[in-house]
Amino acid sequence: DGGITQSPKYLFRKEGQNVTLSCEQNLNHDAMYWYRQDPGQGLRLIYYSQIVNDFQKGDIAEGYSVSREKKESFPLTVTSAQKNPTAFYLCASSADRGISTDTQYFGPGTRLTVL
Amino acid sequence: GNSVTQMEGPVTLSEEAFLTINCTYTATGYPSLFWYVQYPGEGLQLLLKATKADDKGSNKGFEATYRKETTSFHLEKGSVQVSDSAVYFCALSGQETSGSRLTFGEGTQLTVNP
Numbered sequence: 001d002g003g004i005t006q007s008p009k010y011l012f013r014k015e016g017q018n019v020t021l022s023c024e025q026n027l028n029h030d031a032m033y034w035y036r037q038d039p040g041q042g043l044r045l046i047y048y049s050q051i052v053n054d055f056q057k058g059d060i061a062e063g064y065s066v067s068r069e070k071k072e073s074f075p076l077t078v079t080s081a082q083k084n085p086t087a088f089y090l091c092a093s094s095a096d097r098g099i100s101t102d103t104q105y106f107g108p109g110t111r112l113t114v115l
Numbered sequence: 116g117n118s119v120t121q122m123e124g125p126v127t128l129s130e131e132a133f134l135t136i137n138c139t140y141t142a143t144g145y146p147s148l149f150w151y152v153q154y155p156g157e158g159l160q161l162l163l164k165a166t167k168a169d170d171k172g173s174n175k176g177f178e179a180t181y182r183k184e185t186t187s188f189h190l191e192k193g194s195v196q197v198s199d200s201a202v203y204f205c206a207l208s209g210q211e212t213s214g215s216r217l218t219f220g221e222g223t224q225l226t227v228n229p
Contacts (some may be wrong), residue, residue, distance in 0.1 A: 004158075035219075042119075042204060042219035043159075058216075090158055100208040101147045101166040104217055106158035 002027045006020035006091050009111045013085075021076045021110045024093035032074035033092040033104060036060060043090060049074055078112065085114045117142045117209050121220035128195055128227050136223045138179075138205035146207040148172075148181055148188040149217070153202045162190075162203070163164040195227045 004025045013019045025032065031050045035043040045058030049068040063082025068074055074093075078085045088111050092104040136193040142144065147166045151159040163172030165181035165188065172179050179190045188205060205220040 006158075040221070042221045043217075045216060048216065092159075099125075102208070103149070103161055105165060106151075106160070108158045109156075 006107040006110050013114050015114055016080045018079050023074045025072055025093045029093035029095050031094045034076045035090045037088040117218040119205050119220035121205050121223050125224035130229050131194045134192040134195045138188045140186050140207050142209050146209045150190050151204045193216045197227050197229055200227045
């Protein structure tokens with residue numbers, strides 16, 4: 001079955017440690033996205049990538065980094081510079097670049113808790 | 116910039132009641148509009164979408180009509196079920212050159228009681 005996988009579902013880290021969240025898709029989509037969701041709030045865009053080896057900052061990129069070495073993979077690193085990293089992180093993908101009518105499909109999410 | 120405003124929640128209804136969740140937006144040009152649903156502990160699922168004015172999106176008994184004159188995309192369902200309990204997000208995608216970026220509303224928590 002085609003879809004987006006995120007791992008792990010739950011992640012615990014000590015303050016000051018970097019942590020990398022995995023996102024893989026087998027939908028052959030060009031574009032991929034990372035969002036952050038906090039309780040009672042909507043989703044905020046962290047980074048997005050329209051093509052391999054290229055990515056752009058979203059609205060809240062500070063303290064995060066990404067890479068896009070393969071079309072199917074878009075890992076997100078939460079660095080120690082992120083002041084409040086505890087949140088639910090969602091990865092998404094869409095088929096086309098730069099088309100507003102395109103639908104984004106979401107993974108199941110990773111809940112990160114920093115102790 | 117683009118923005119989406121949803122009615123404040125939470126919303127609590129009895130089974131078979133009529134549902135309306137209001138959504139209004141601010142955007143330049145002609146955005147596409149979406150409703151996503153999120154069940155507890157899960158990612159978002161697309162519920163329906165509309166890509167031009169006067170389009171009606173529909174799915175699983177839910178409907179929403181793209182009203183450009185009132186910049187609205189209200190979600191409706193004639194008879195809700197307990198299984199509809201979830202968080203509903205309104206979102207828009209603008210006509211930008213840098214990808215199909217989504218701007219989300221804050222979400223509306225719906226609880227349906229038997």
